[in-house]
Amino acid sequence: MILNRTVVVLQTLIIVALIGVITVLVTKPDSQKSSENNAYILNFDKADLKRMEAMVSRFSEGNGDNLMIIEPGMDSGPVIHDVSSNGKKIMWNVDHSRDAWYPKDKAKSQFVCRAIRIHERNQDFIDVQLSKCDGYKVDEQLSVLTFTKEKL
Numbered sequence: 001m002i003l004n005r006t007v008v009v010l011q012t013l014i015i016v017a018l019i020g021v022i023t024v025l026v027t028k029p030d031s032q033k034s035s036e037n038n039a040y041i042l043n044f045d046k047a048d049l050k051r052m053e054a055m056v057s058r059f060s061e062g063n064g065d066n067l068m069i070i071e072p073g074m075d076s077g078p079v080i081h082d083v084s085s086n087g088k089k090i091m092w093n094v095d096h097s098r099d100a101w102y103p104k105d106k107a108k109s110q111f112v113c114r115a116i117r118i119h120e121r122n123q124d125f126i127d128v129q130l131s132k133c134d135g136y137k138v139d140e141q142l143s144v145l146t147f148t149k150e151k152l
Helices: 002-027 046-060
Strands: 065-071 079-085 090-095 108-120 125-133 142-148
Touching: 046 065, 046 079, 046 108, 046 125, 046 142, 108 142
Parallel strands: none
Antiparallel strands: 065 079, 079 090, 090 108, 108 125, 125 142
16 A cells, blocks of 8 residues: 555656656747847847847937847957947947957947948948948948858
8 A cells, every 4th residue: 555655656756757847848948049129149140130130220210229249259258349329329339358369458449320221241241330420431331240141
């Protein structure tokens, strides 16, 4: 009688454990899947380009947006872009301070601009360009970010 009760309890525990494992596996978020409302660009893939296009579109409609872009460095730390917009101006901050090879006196840059666009440079690259920036010629296009089509 005690043996039967022990077997039933063990079987119940095993079933509960299996159900728990299955539930975790089924409901585990896909780490490769991008969020539709993502405030970060990390992978420079198709989803990230789509998010950047959404920011450009929102700006052209006069709406604000915020975005953090973490651009991998070539041999060192990442370059971090902190972008905010109120729909009229874009404040684009670039922080190279984690890149050991970048000159320390030029590690941080800020652009305050009144126009942004996505420009297909050639068959290999898509650039994000700012214009109408404080301290630059009105028609000067500043390429601040590049997407490699190979990764899209």
